[in-house]
Amino acid sequence: MEANQITFDSLPKAMASLFDEVKQIKSLILESSTGQQGDKLMTISETAEFLHVQKQTLYSYVSKGIIPHHKRAGRLYFSQNDLIEWVKAGNKRAFDVEEEAQKIISKRKRKGGSHE
Template sequence: MKPFTFDQIPLMMNKIHDKLEHLEKLILRISNTKEDKEDILNIEEASKLLNLSVSTIYSKVSRREIPVNKQGKRIYFYRHELMQWIKSGRIKTYLEIKNDIEKRSKI
């Protein structure tokens, strides 16, 4: 590594900051992925996560609208499955729809 001048310090600090920010994002993504896949929730925890009442969750389970795991009379949820379920209901923006149409017309 070459020595740098005093005038280069702000530039070097920005580079260091950007690299640290990138590393932090990578670490958070890796740790969240591991935790999310292993997190098992009971109905009360799922209720808090989804901001739905317990009775609403039971209704969705009985209508098979929500991913669930059953052991005997107890039901459990995987956090990552619930998050995927939430994301599956996402409504596309006008721009996303327009881009999809343009991609299809090119094919």
């Protein structure tokens, strides 16, 4: 008879042991998969700490559309992978003179600064 043979009487204990082992394996798989990709969703506080900026600065970046983010149920989330790519890319977006001029003109019109 094999030493690890399961009998009807030892079945509940064997199932509990098996359940624990599967739970540990699942936990290890999840840890390693997120560890390899390095991606996780972060809150505004976690992102501010990650980027070493104030929360208000992040809100400004979000309102200007210059930082990658996701919004669900009124809450902001940031992908760590997206943020790393954003930092690496720096400010490489093309500078469109027409677009920037239109922004300045529209701001002046809203403030009543137009002298037309």
